[in-house]
Amino acid sequence: MIDKQILNNINVLYAEDESIIQEGIKETLNLFGINVICAQNGQEGLELFKESNNKIDLILTDIKMPKLDGLGMIEKIREINRDIPIIITTAHQETSYLMQSIELNIDAYVLKPINIYKLEETLIKAIEPSILKKKLIEKNKKLEIEIAKNEEKQKIMEAQSRFAAMGEMISMIAHQWRQPLASIGTASFNLKYKLLSGKFDLTTKEGREEQAEFFTGKLDEIEFYVQNLTTTIDDFRNFYKTDKTIVKTTIDKSINSSLKILQKDLETNDIEIKLNLNSKNIINIYENEIIHVFINIIKNAQDKFLEKKIKNAVLEITTKDLDDGIEIEIYDNGGAFEKDNLDVIFEPYFSTKKEKNGTGIGLYMSKIIIEKNHNGKIAAKNINEGVSFNIILHSMI
Incomplete structure (x- = not known):
């Protein structure tokens, strides 16, 4: 009352x-x-x-x-x-x-x-539901405003996460392009040098054939490296598509797509990849979002390896089928999290990286993608002097 x-x-x-x-x-x-x-x-x-x-x-x-x-x-x-x-x-x-x-x-x-006292009691009883309804409407309006603010905040975080990942991707593109571009430059120089130095006797059939063979070989090399550059761009462009289309696929395919993007960076930093991919179940996922999650986790492990100067760095990825979905385990031997940090690593803007080296939103967005967008589960635990991320995904209808 x-x-x-x-x-x-x-x-x-x-x-x-x-x-x-x-x-x-x-x-x-x-x-x-x-x-x-x-x-x-x-x-x-x-x-x-x-x-x-x-x-x-x-x-x-x-x-x-x-x-x-x-x-x-x-x-x-x-x-x-x-x-x-x-x-x-x-x-x-x-x-x-x-x-x-x-x-x-x-x-x-x-x-x-x-009866005045009876009238007062009757007025209170009559007006009470209306007052409560008004208060509830006001609270709902405030709640709607807060929900809208949170949704806007999450959109900002998603954009920040994507921009942060984009910066890393640009760095990886530059790394992957360096060798093909250098090879194209070498082939171009050789063509120009041979052409201007008069190395081929064009007055003879043998000289002309030798020049044609040399030029064809170098042009084939340039074509091969250009195709390599094009493939790299396609890989990254597909990753950054913003459309949210559900894809029927195996999780192993998405993992391989993630590793393809990161391959050169991992090789350069001598990080060993061990794959135990045993999942055959076809699941429905937003594939680009799931790839984003894998890249976040793998890049975090790579940064940890480099920061702690881990020798014999190993990243082990295991998948297996469940009755109603699939399970992914991503383990790295880059050292365990502090116990207090383990409880908050998925919180927004929390980062264990050194100052200015981390945004603190990668794992937060990974949790949103797995648990909100895919109704799955993601958790982390310390194991064998390292960290293991466990992801459960169910086939979305």
């Missing part, structure tokens, strides 16, 4: 044709802190209600009044507002009045002569 303060500053439309009763009740209601708008009959009450612009909180009305009686007024008001609390005051107890008022969804009755 809400206390009596609920009546403070509510607006009551009071329709009563007997002036003495009206003045007495109005004075009493004012003592309760209620603002009273008085009407001498149902027609006046209806007009006041229409003019109030929904600022009336409760209606208190007599039944028998001139021009338009209380029930007639209530019937018209119910066409405008079906929920406003209405209390009837009457000295009449005829069954016909009671049945009519029930059909008009009356909240309470107060018999004349009016």
Whole structure:
């Protein structure tokens, strides 16, 4: 039960044709802190209600009044507002009045002569659901605002995560392009050098054939390296597609796609990859998002290897089928997390990397992708002087 303060500053439309009763009740209601708008009959009450612009909180009305009686007024008001609390005051107890008022969804009755204390209790009971509903609507509006803010915050984090990953990807593209570009440059130089130095005797058939063979070989090399560059761009472009299309695939295929993107970087840093890929189940996933998760975890392990200068760095990836999905285990021997950190590594903006080397959103976004977008599970634990990430995915319908 809400206390009596609920009546403070509510607006009551009071329709009563007997002036003495009206003045007495109005004075009493004012003592309760209620603002009273008085009407001498149902027609006046209806007009006041229409003019109030929904600022009336409760209606208190007599039944028998001139021009338009209380029930007639209530019937018209119910066409405008079906929920406003209405209390009837009457000295009449005829069954016909009671049945009519029930059909008009009356909240309470107060018999004349009016008991002031009973009236106060009746007002509180009648207005309570309306007040609670208003408070609930206000809370829901605040909640909707907070939800919108959180959704916007998550979009920002997703963008930050993608930009951070993009920076790493650009670095990897540059690394993977370095060798093919160098080879193209060497082949181009050799072609130019041979052409300008007159190494081939073009006056003889043998010289022309030798030149053609040399040029064809070098051009084939250049074509091969250009194709290598194109493939690299396609791999990264596919990863950064923003469309959220569900793909039917095996998780092993997605893991191999992730490793293909990271391959040169892992090889350069002498990180051994051990694969135990045994999953055959076909599952429905947002493949680019899942690849993003794998890249996040693998890149975190790589950064840890480099930061701690781990020798014989090993990254082991294991997959297996479950009755209703698949399980992925990604283990690295780059050292365990501190116990306190293990509980918060998936929190936004938490990072174990040295200052400015980590955004702290990679693992947070990985958790969002796995648990929210795929209804799966992701967890981490210390094991064998390293860390193991466990991912469970179910086939989404």
